[in-house]
Amino acid sequence: MKLFKNINIDKLKSGLSKTREKVVNKISETISGKAKLDEATLEELEEILISSDIGFDTTERIIERTRISLKSEGDRSTLNVFTIIQNELVKSLNDHIELKDEFEEIEKYKPYVILIVGVNGAGKTTTVGKLAHNYRKAGLKVLIGSADTFRAAANEQLEIWAKRAGVEIIQSVSGSDPSSVAFDTIQTAKNENADVVIIDTAGRLHTKNNLMEELKKIKRVMSKVVDYAPNETFLVLDGNTGQNMVFQANEFSKFTELTGLIVTKLDGTAKGGAIFQVCSEQKIPIKYIGVGEGIEDLQTFEPKEFVKALFAHNGTLDE
Numbered sequence: 001m002k003l004f005k006n007i008n009i010d011k012l013k014s015g016l017s018k019t020r021e022k023v024v025n026k027i028s029e030t031i032s033g034k035a036k037l038d039e040a041t042l043e044e045l046e047e048i049l050i051s052s053d054i055g056f057d058t059t060e061r062i063i064e065r066t067r068i069s070l071k072s073e074g075d076r077s078t079l080n081v082f083t084i085i086q087n088e089l090v091k092s093l094n095d096h097i098e099l100k101d102e103f104e105e106i107e108k109y110k111p112y113v114i115l116i117v118g119v120n121g122a123g124k125t126t127t128v129g130k131l132a133h134n135y136r137k138a139g140l141k142v143l144i145g146s147a148d149t150f151r152a153a154a155n156e157q158l159e160i161w162a163k164r165a166g167v168e169i170i171q172s173v174s175g176s177d178p179s180s181v182a183f184d185t186i187q188t189a190k191n192e193n194a195d196v197v198i199i200d201t202a203g204r205l206h207t208k209n210n211l212m213e214e215l216k217k218i219k220r221v222m223s224k225v226v227d228y229a230p231n232e233t234f235l236v237l238d239g240n241t242g243q244n245m246v247f248q249a250n251e252f253s254k255f256t257e258l259t260g261l262i263v264t265k266l267d268g269t270a271k272g273g274a275i276f277q278v279c280s281e282q283k284i285p286i287k288y289i290g291v292g293e294g295i296e297d298l299q300t301f302e303p304k305e306f307v308k309a310l311f312a313h314n315g316t317l318d319e
């Protein structure tokens with residue numbers, strides 16, 4: 001069971017409109033009007049997928065599977081081809097889906113500690129606010145900590161989110177040690193019997209060694225309060241960065257063990273196709289996606305729902 005499942009298909013559909021234009025509409029133009037799908041059309045499809053941020057290797061896999069599926073299908077109508085492609089896309093997302101039961105995990109650990117990391121401006125603070133809101137709505141006591149002591153306005157920004165989400169915040173003093181804020185937050189959560197702790201951190205580039213080392217320190221200090229902390233380390237990725245997301249995930253993984261990915265700003269970007277590449281090339285699951293700046297705009301990442309929303313009204317999916 002998922003602790004909270006937040007999917008608003010209409011919002012997701014409208015958020016993905018630019019990606020749809022780039023991926024689905026082109027596929028549609030290529031295959032519609034063709035009596036049957038031949039090898040030349042498959043090659044055109046391949047080109048479309050490669051140029052849609054899906055990446056070369058992932059595209060190859062999808063096309064190969066589509067080719068095999070088509071061989072065993074008598075029906076090569078446009079609609080059926082659309083269905084086959086969608087099923088293959090879902091499979092490529094499902095391959096790495098994690099089966100951990102979040103609800104059970106949260107019951108086991110008190111507090112359950114989530115560390116949020118990522119490059120500058122990826123959407124970390126916004127995501128902390130949205131996550132806090134969802135957990136609180138699910139009936140949990142949530143505490144958030146502002147371990148971004150780097151940017152002057154970071155604390156105020158998180159404070160606004162804490163108010164919106166209706167959760168308590170442990171604030172930081174500009175220039176103080178982020179590890180100490182993380183420590184205080186978990187300590188307070190322990191004293192107050194809170195269920196979930198979410199720690200926001202400063203944006204950092206993987207090329208800045210000292211900042212990446214700081215992440216390790218934050219983790220070390222966290223585990224001094226509760227030895228299992230953090231339960232989760234979520235890397236927040238800006239969907240606008242397309243295939244660079246794969247690179248960012250690889251680089252952060254070198255310094256810290258990531259347990260989940262959150263892709264933000266999928267509304268308004270045409271590079272959403274990169275999700276397929278991230279899923280195929282990372283062993284780390286995508287947990288949530290951001291489709292807007294509002295508090296309700298964090299959605300649970302469900303491969304089938306994602307593909308359905310991306311393709312909107314074209315074809316159907318196997319149940």
Ligand SMILES: Nc1nc2c(ncn2[C@@H]2O[C@H](COP(=O)(O)OP(=O)(O)OP(=O)(O)O)[C@@H](O)[C@H]2O)c(=O)[nH]1
Binds near residue numbers: 118120202266289297
């Ligand atoms: N459209 C859209 N905007 C988003 C989404 N998530 C975050 N943003 C916007 O992205 C901008 C940066 O978000 P922040 O949450 O401040 O990013 P951050 O990673 O905390 O930034 P730093 O702390 O400076 O590294 C803000 O204007 C957010 O409103 C999303 O899913 N969709």
Ligand SMILES: [Mg+2]
Binds near residue numbers: 148154
């Ligand atoms: Mg921030």
